[in-house]
Amino acid sequence: MTHEVFNWQLKRPMDYKYPEARPRRQAAWIFDTNKCIACQTCTIACKNAWTSGKGQEYMFWNNVETKPWGFYPLGWDVRTLEKLGAQAWQGERYTGKTIFESAPFGEEILGFLPDKEDWAHPNIGEDEINAPLDEKAHYDAQHSRWMHYLPRICNHCTYPACLAACPRKAIYKRPEDGIVLIDQDRCRGYQECVRACPYKKTMYRALTAKSEKCISCYPAVETGCQTQCVVNCIGRIRLFGLKHAPDQAQAENPLDYLVHVAKVALPLYPQFGTEPNVYYIPPIHVPTAFTRQMFGPGVQHAVAAYRRALDDKRLVGLLMLFGATDRIITTFKVEGEINGGYCVGFDEHGAEIVRVPITEPTIIRERFDQARQVYRHSVT
Numbered sequence: 006m007t008h009e010v011f012n013w014q015l016k017r018p019m020d021y022k023y024p025e026a027r028p029r030r031q032a033a034w035i036f037d038t039n040k041c042i043a044c045q046t047c048t049i050a051c052k053n054a055w056t057s058g059k060g061q062e063y064m065f066w067n068n069v070e071t072k073p074w075g076f077y078p079l080g081w082d083v084r085t086l087e088k089l090g091a092q093a094w095q096g097e098r099y100t101g102k103t104i105f106e107s108a109p110f111g112e113e114i115l116g117f118l119p120d121k122e123d124w125a126h127p128n129i130g131e132d133e134i135n136a137p138l139d140e141k142a143h144y145d146a147q148h149s150r151w152m153h154y155l156p157r158i159c160n161h162c163t164y165p166a167c168l169a170a171c172p173r174k175a176i177y178k179r180p181e182d183g184i185v186l187i188d189q190d191r192c193r194g195y196q197e198c199v200r201a202c203p204y205k206k207t208m209y210r211a212l213t214a215k216s217e218k219c220i221s222c223y224p225a226v227e228t229g230c231q232t233q234c235v236v237n238c239i240g241r242i243r244l245f246g247l248k249h250a251p252d253q254a255q256a257e258n259p260l261d262y263l264v265h266v267a268k269v270a271l272p273l274y275p276q277f278g279t280e281p282n283v284y285y286i287p288p289i290h291v292p293t294a295f296t297r298q299m300f301g302p303g304v305q306h307a308v309a310a311y312r313r314a315l316d317d318k319r320l321v322g323l324l325m326l327f328g329a330t331d332r333i334i335t336t337f338k339v340e341g342e343i344n345g346g347y348c349v350g351f352d353e354h355g356a357e358i359v360r361v362p363i364t365e366p367t368i369i370r371e372r373f374d375q376a377r378q379v380y381r382h383s384v385t
């Protein structure tokens with residue numbers, strides 16, 4: 006039996022196993038792909054925190070792959086995309102089928118179970134560009150050769166495929182913040198969740214014969230802190246918070262502003278139909294034929310809005326708040342103008358927790374320091 010639920014990312018109703026049960030505020034992330042340097046600090050921060058035990062050696066709840074050739078596990082997205090067939094959009098409405106609607110006869114969800122070896126090459130395709138370069142070729146302004154980094158975690162989906170697939174009802178979505186968890190006592194390791202998750206973000210631990218996944222650092226979130234992958238990000242590309250559904254969006258909420266107001270951050274493969282809650286600012290140098298399939302029809306608007314960020318001081322201010330505090334920012338405001346102004350973040354009680362200049366000050370020091378009678382090698 007299925008229920009009709011509304012998927013705002015597809016702008017249409019769709020079939021799902023359970024009735025719509027949206028949390029009031031959903032745990033969500035924004036990743037700015039333009040700033041990621043693939044240093045993998047997030048990967049290691051997560052691994053140190055949660056998957057350093059026996060039987061977890063191959064597990065990366067957070068991974069960073071290079072598109073178009075990077076995959077963890079091997080071919081995770083192209084294999085499902087191929088099975089899904091044509092993925093048509095009419096304007097912003099998805100007219101193709103989701104993984105729930107295109108399940109083969111006798112199954113509930115379109116999926117596949119990766120082989121053990123598919124998990125063994127998390128760095129495959131790293132830093133490889135989309136096509137070979139001819140001898141003596143050089144990069145041109147049109148970026149005919151490109152690659153981009155794609156950091157990935159569990160999306161804590163609004164309609165999780167893992168949850169729908171579990172015959173033991175061991176997976177649940179917390180009503181207070183939408184975090185998706187696997188009850189280790191109920192799990193029997195059937196791996197139906199691994200087969201169903203189109204992002205391949207549940208992983209099987211043979212040692213315990215149970216499946217595991219990202220837990221959204223819930224002990225930190227419950228004390229008002231952002232997740233480990235966010236607070237340790239070297240590139241300051243990440244922001245974690247709690248967002249509302251589009252009809253309840255609040256412009257002063259950082260996540261709502263980026264996703265629903267500025268529409269600069271987009272879901273990953275929305276056509277899968279799970280309504281994922283990690284939102285990406287798409288890479289602006291990659292042809293939209295590629296990024297449109299990856300992030301949906303909002304790509305052109307998102308790229309244009311990002312390029313024009315200096316016209317929107319709230320957008321620029323918010324981008325400066327990424328990685329500026331380990332606390333969850335509930336609301337924000339901009340004081341002053343882009344030059345000389347500040348972006349200020351507040352916690353859920355309205356107390357100020359962070360304040361950053363919107364434009365970083367540039368200080369030029371004299372090459373010869375008269376007071377100290379020394380030359381400086383770095384003067385900026």
Ligand code: SF4
Binds near residue numbers: 040043
């Ligand atoms: S820590 Fe940040 S910059 Fe480094 S790989 Fe992870 S997301 Fe990218």
Ligand code: SF4
Binds near residue numbers: 162204
């Ligand atoms: S990304 Fe996969 S594991 Fe995470 S909630 Fe969605 S379906 Fe489940």
